[in-house]
Each structure stands twice: as structure tokens, then as C-alpha cells.
Amino acid sequence: MRIAIASGKGGTGKTTLSANLAAFLSKTETVVLTDLDVEEPNSGLFIKGKLENEETKYKMIPEWKEETCTLCGECQKNCNFHAIIQLGPQILVFPELCHSCYACSELCPTDSLPMVSQRMGKLKHYSGDNIDFIESQLDIGQEQAVPLIGQTIQYVENNFDDNTLKIYDSPPGTSCPVIEATKDADFIILVTEPTPFGLHDLKLAVETVKELRKSFAVVINRWGLGDEKVMDYCKENDIPIIAKIPNLRQIAEIYSRGELIFEQVPEFKDELLKISDYIKKEMD
Amino acid sequence: MKEIVIISGKGGTGKTSVTASFGFLGGKDVVVADCDVDAADMHLLMKPDFAQSEDFYSGVVAEINPEKCTQCGLCAEKCRFDAIPVINNQHVVKKLDCEGCGYCEKVCPVDAITMRDQNVGDWYISTTKVDNTMVHAKLGIGAENSGKLVAKVKNEAKAIAEKQHKEFAVIDGSPGVGCPVVSSLSGADFTVIVTEPSVSGFHDLKRVFELVKKFKINAGCIINKYDINQEITDKIMNFLRDENIEHIASFPYDENFTRAMTLGKTIVEFDEGELKEKMVNSWTKVKQLVNHENLNV
Numbered sequence: 001m002r003i004a005i006a007s008g009k010g011g012t013g014k015t016t017l018s019a020n021l022a023a024f025l026s027k028t029e030t031v032v033l034t035d036l037d038v039e040e041p042n043s044g045l046f047i048k049g050k051l052e053n054e055e056t057k058y059k060m061i062p063e064w065k066e067e068t069c070t071l072c073g074e075c076q077k078n079c080n081f082h083a084i085i086q087l088g089p090q091i092l093v094f095p096e097l098c099h100s101c102y103a104c105s106e107l108c109p110t111d112s113l114p115m116v117s118q119r120m121g122k123l124k125h126y127s128g129d130n131i132d133f134i135e136s137q138l139d140i141g142q143e144q145a146v147p148l149i150g151q152t153i154q155y156v157e158n159n160f161d162d163n164t165l166k167i168y169d170s171p172p173g174t175s176c177p178v179i180e181a182t183k184d185a186d187f188i189i190l191v192t193e194p195t196p197f198g199l200h201d202l203k204l205a206v207e208t209v210k211e212l213r214k215s216f217a218v219v220i221n222r223w224g225l226g227d228e229k230v231m232d233y234c235k236e237n238d239i240p241i242i243a244k245i246p247n248l249r250q251i252a253e254i255y256s257r258g259e260l261i262f263e264q265v266p267e268f269k270d271e272l273l274k275i276s277d278y279i280k281k282e283m284d
Numbered sequence: 285m286k287e288i289v290i291i292s293g294k295g296g297t298g299k300t301s302v303t304a305s306f307g308f309l310g311g312k313d314v315v316v317a318d319c320d321v322d323a324a325d326m327h328l329l330m331k332p333d334f335a336q337s338e339d340f341y342s343g344v345v346a347e348i349n350p351e352k353c354t355q356c357g358l359c360a361e362k363c364r365f366d367a368i369p370v371i372n373n374q375h376v377v378k379k380l381d382c383e384g385c386g387y388c389e390k391v392c393p394v395d396a397i398t399m400r401d402q403n404v405g406d407w408y409i410s411t412t413k414v415d416n417t418m419v420h421a422k423l424g425i426g427a428e429n430s431g432k433l434v435a436k437v438k439n440e441a442k443a444i445a446e447k448q449h450k451e452f453a454v455i456d457g458s459p460g461v462g463c464p465v466v467s468s469l470s471g472a473d474f475t476v477i478v479t480e481p482s483v484s485g486f487h488d489l490k491r492v493f494e495l496v497k498k499f500k501i502n503a504g505c506i507i508n509k510y511d512i513n514q515e516i517t518d519k520i521m522n523f524l525r526d527e528n529i530e531h532i533a534s535f536p537y538d539e540n541f542t543r544a545m546t547l548g549k550t551i552v553e554f555d556e557g558e559l560k561e562k563m564v565n566s567w568t569k570v571k572q573l574v575n576h577e578n579l580n581v
Contacts, residue, residue, distance in 0.1 A: 008323045010459045011296010015484065039460035040293055040491060042484035080344065080386045080399075101364050101385030140494045143431070143463035172295050172459060173322035179380050179426045195545055197300070201323045208425050211380070225539060226546045249512070249537060256482035256513035 001283050002166045004185035006209075008201030010172035012191045013221035013245070016255055018169035019046035020262050024272045025279075026131035029165045034156050035135040036181040037171040038121060038148045045258045047133045049126030055155070057136060058117035059147045060100045064091040069112040075104040084113075096143050121148045123155060132160070145177040153184065174208045182209070187282050188216040189242075189275070195226040199233060206239065215282070219275065222247040242278045243271040285445045286574045289319075289472040291457035291465060291496075292479065293488030298508040299478045301541055302566075303456040304329040305550045309567045311414045314452040317441035318420040319434045319468040321405065326456050329550050332410030332418045340407050340421065342432045344384040344399035346377045352396035359388035359397060380426045405433055409440070417444050431463035438468060452574070461495050469499050474574045476532065477505045481516035489520065493527060503529045504573055506566060510534035530573055533566045535559065 005018045022033035035043040076086045083097035105113045120142045126133040136152040170181040188209050192202040209216045223244035234241050246267050254261050262269040292299040304326050307316035318326040360368040367381035389397040404427035410418045419441040423430050445453040458464035479489040496503050510517045524531050544554035552560050
């Protein structure tokens with residue numbers, strides 16, 4: 001089973017929930033937690049384990065072969081992303097704009113643009129007690145998160161079978177990185193907070209998962225703060241709220257130190273138990 | 285005109301609350317822009333009137349004409365994004381997976397594929413409750429190229445600020461370190477990084493600052509919730525000193541920020557005490573820093 005934990009808005013507690021839920025469930029299940037927020041991966045700050053494997057991740061980009069190029073201009077015409085420009089007697093490739101579609105390379109009449117690999121980031125695999133943890137981090141200056149997210153999911157799918165509970169911590173937002181991170185999930189947990197910002201971004205996240213036709217439920221974080229409007233919205237739209245994590249300064253303090261919360265706050269553990277029961281029902 | 289961009293790396297540190305407060309305090313002297321187009325929230329505090337609205341088109345998506353298609357499968361074979369599955373014996377394009385490279389269109393032997401312009405969102409020019417001009421946008425679900433919409437919003441805000449001889453454009457940047465935040469930072473005169481003293485907040489501050497350094501933009505920092513972890517706050521202060529980042533202010537953990545937000549207000553409209561005073565001083569300090577920097581050029 002693949003569970004994705006997502007939220008429209010950043011900072012709602014997605015990573016807190018992912019890390020704590022994964023650690024909590026690992027007491028009874030074999031779990032792999034994967035941090036797909038490759039721009040700012042943070043789950044690893046909460047899960048301790050030993051480094052099992054480290055891989056540099058590459059994306060494919062064209063490399064210009066001057067010797068065979070006839071400067072026919074086809075490549076520039078074939079690139080929809082303006083990643084190839086013909087400048088006088090020269091072909092310039094802009095790797096950060098390249099989507100690795102191979103069109104320029106394979107349509108080049110003289111094979112003068114072979115695809116070569118370029119580093120985009122690094123994947124790390126840690127293992128602990130009944131829990132594995134995978135994270136990828138995009139190199140600074142690399143602009144496209146999607147290919148690294150895709151390769152990270154691939155790594156997890158190749159290394160763990162269906163008996164492992166796979167938890168994916170998704171990037172924030174509603175654009176392409178979130179789609180890439182959640183499109184193969186069996187179940188999505190949307191984390192929100194009971195504030196106008198939380199509600200606004202929850203609505204966007206709900207639209208996104210509906211577009212993906214996924215089954216999903218909501219966890220409200222910082223319960224007790226703000227107002228009732230998130231509750232009302234979920235009720236009106238028949239969206240199950242499976243847990244409400246109380247708003248406690250103590251939680252913010254424990255989180256700030258990079259420690260697991262459920263081990264120290266019983267109210268938090270009670271809510272994880274509710275989520276875990278719900279997930280187990282979904283699995284059957 | 286000077287462009288000030290507020291960023292955070294990590295989400296939820298209070299970036300939008302700070303930007304909206306600056307916008308409120310700047311009033312008619314500033315143009316505000318919300319470049320967090322993925323999850324734009326500043327309108328909830330600034331109450332813009334959505335006076336002018338325009339569609340935003342960016343990129344293309346493949347469309348297969350089933351009448352012409354011979355189901356030869358060449359398009360699906362060439363597609364690197366697995367965006368052309370066969371459903372009910374028909375090749376169809378999965379819009380959310382199509383990156384718009386157009387390779388399929390070029391190889392289709394019977395010209396059954398057309399690349400269609402994609403409406404990825406809307407953008408607006410508004411007047412806010414305190415008479416700022418505000419440029420903002422809404423990105424469609426699963427849309428690509430949010431960086432381009434960010435650039436559109438930002439450039440429009442700058443152009444308006446120039447034209448109306450405003451002193452500042454105050455811009456709510458995007459989270460992360462990828463394409464959208466690169467677009468929001470490029471060309472800025474000053475950036476304010478809003479952080480919090482948590483292991484993740486500090487981690488993301490360091491990462492986003494690497495990006496700021498690449499752009500050679502002078503930076504200041506606001507530490508929010510400084511009192512939830514004094515030890516990390518001290519580390520952040522040392523980091524700011526080492527990297528020559530101006531410490532603008534430290535705000536305590538205070539639920540008044542949320543109470544204000546729940547009422548659709550900025551903190552300077554809601555709080556009458558320490559928080560308001562600190563925010564007013566922060567805005568004054570940012571203005572001084574931006575203008576002082578100008579003297580050195």
C-alpha cells in the first residue's frame with residue numbers, strides 16, 4: 001500500500017505527520033518512508049538510521065557534437081522548451097530548461113546531439129528498526145523537481161515489495177511536483193490547519209486529488225486554533241476527517257528539536273492511532 | 285523603485301503575514317505581489333478587488349484526433365513521459381502527464397496530433413483594502429510552468445510600480461529552492477528571509493540562502509517564534525553574522541498571528557502591543573537597508 005501525505009500550503013505539519021506516522025506504524029508493520037519534497041527534504045531530520053546506500057541521480061540532456069553537425073536548425077525547431085538555441089555557427093544547450101524528451105536528439109538527421117547524463121541531485125537510503133527511509137535532494141541551481149521525484153519513487157518501487165507499507169511525504173503546492181508525487185498513491189492524507197490560509201489551500205489540494213481520482217481523507221493539525229470553517233467545509237463535501245492534532249506549544253518545541261512527538265505527547269499518539277486504524281481499514 | 289522579495293525556504297514560517305504587514309504599512313507607496321502562485325494566500329489578508337483579470341497561457345498539450353489516428357503507436361513509443369496510454373483500443377493523451385514537448389506531433393505519420401495552448405491559470409490586477417495596487421494569480425491544478433506565471437506576476441508588479449512612481453514593490457515569494465523561487469528572486473534589490481528556529485527551518489534557511497548568494501542579492505532575516513528553541517535561535521544568529529545577513533527582528537511564538545489571520549487582518553491591524561511595534565520597526569529597517577544598499581552601488 002502506498003500512502004501519500006500532502007497539503008496545499010507549506011508548513012501545515014506534513015513532514016511532522018509523515019515522520020511520526022511512519023515511526024509509529026513501524027512498531028507493527030514494515031515501513032518505508034520517502035521524502036519527495038526534493039527541494040527542501042526534512043523528514044530525515046526526525047528518523048535516525050544507518051546509511052545503507054547513496055546514489056547520485058542524473059537527468060539526460062543533449063550534448064552538441066560540432067564535428068558532425070550541419071547546422072540545419074532542426075533541433076532548435078524541435079525543442080518546445082527553448083533549451084536549444086542556434087547562435088551563428090554554434091548550438092547552445094540550456095540544461096536547466098531541458099525536459100529530457102529526446103526529440104532534438106532522435107530527430108537530428110546527423111546524430112549530432114547524443115543524450116548524456118547530467119547530475120541533478122542525490123538519493124540517500126537509511127535503514128533502522130523495521131523502517132527504511134529514503135530521501136532525495138535537488139542540487140541548488142537545478143530547477144526541475146519532477147524528474148528527481150520520479151526516479152526516487154522508482155527506487156522505492158524497485159527495492160521494496162507490496163508487503164511494505166510505503167509512506168510518501170509529498171512536496172507542497174498543487175502543481176506538477178505534487179502530481180508526480182501522488183499520482184501512484186493508493187490513498188492520500190491531506191494535512192491542513194483550521195485557519196483561512198489552511199482552508200484556502202485545502203480546497204486547492206482537494207481539487208487536485210479529485211482530478212487524480214484518488215481516495216483521500218483530512219487530518220487537521222493545530223486543532224483548537226483559528227475557526228470552524230475547515231470542519232464545515234469537510235462536512236459539506238463529505239470528506240472524512242480522520243484525526244485532529246491538538247495545538248500545543250509543546251509540540252512546536254519538540255518538533256523544533258527534530259524529535260519524534262508521539263513518544264512524548266500522549267494526545268498526539270492517540271491521533272496517530274486513529275489514523276493507523278483508518279489506514280488498516282483502507283488496506284482491507 | 286526598489287524590489288523587495290520575502291522568501292522562507294520552508295513553508296509556514298510566516299512569510300505571507302510579514303509581506304501583508306509590509307504591504308499594509310507601505311500603503312499607497314508600494315505595489316504588492318503574491319508570487320506564491322501555487323498556494324496564493326495574501327489576498328485573504330489584503331482583500332483585493334479582483335478588478336482586472338486575464339487568462340494565462342503557457343506551454344502546450346498534445347491532443348489526438350481519433351478520426352485520423354491509425355493506432356500505430358509510434359507516439360506512445362516516443363513519449364518519454366508515459367503520457368499516451370491505450371484506453372479502449374484508442375491512443376489517448378493523459379493531460380496531467382503530458383509535458384508538451386511535441387515529439388509525438390512531429391513523428392505522427394498521419395498528422396493526427398495537434399499541440400494545443402494550455403490555459404494554466406489566471407492573473408489579476410487589483411486594488412487592496414489600503415489602496416495598494418496588488419498583482420496576484422491563481423495557478424490551475426497540476427499546471428506546469430508555475431515559474432513563468434511567477435515571472436509574469438512579478439514583472440507586471442514591477443512595471444506598475446515604475447509607471448506609478450512607487451517607492452517599492454513588495455513581493456511574497458515562493459517556497460522551496462526550485463524554479464518558482466528562482467523566478468521570484470531574479471532581479472530583486474533586497475530579500476527578507478523569514479525563518480523559524482527548528483532543525484528544519486534552519487536547514488531550509490541555509491539551503492535557500494545558497495540560492496540568494498548565487499543571485500548576489502543583499503539579505504535580511506526575520507526569526508519567527510524565536511522562543512520555541514533558544515539554542516537554534518542562537519545558531520541562526522551566528523549564521524546570520526557569518527554570512528553578513530542583516531538581522532531585522534525576532535518575533536515570539538504568539539497565537540495573535542493566527543487570530544489576526546482568522547479575522548482576515550494583518551498583525552499590525554490586530555495587535556496593539558509588542559508584535560505591532562516589532563513589525564513597524566521591521567518595515568522601517570527594511571526600507572533603510574534597501575536604500576542604504578543603493579548608496580553603495
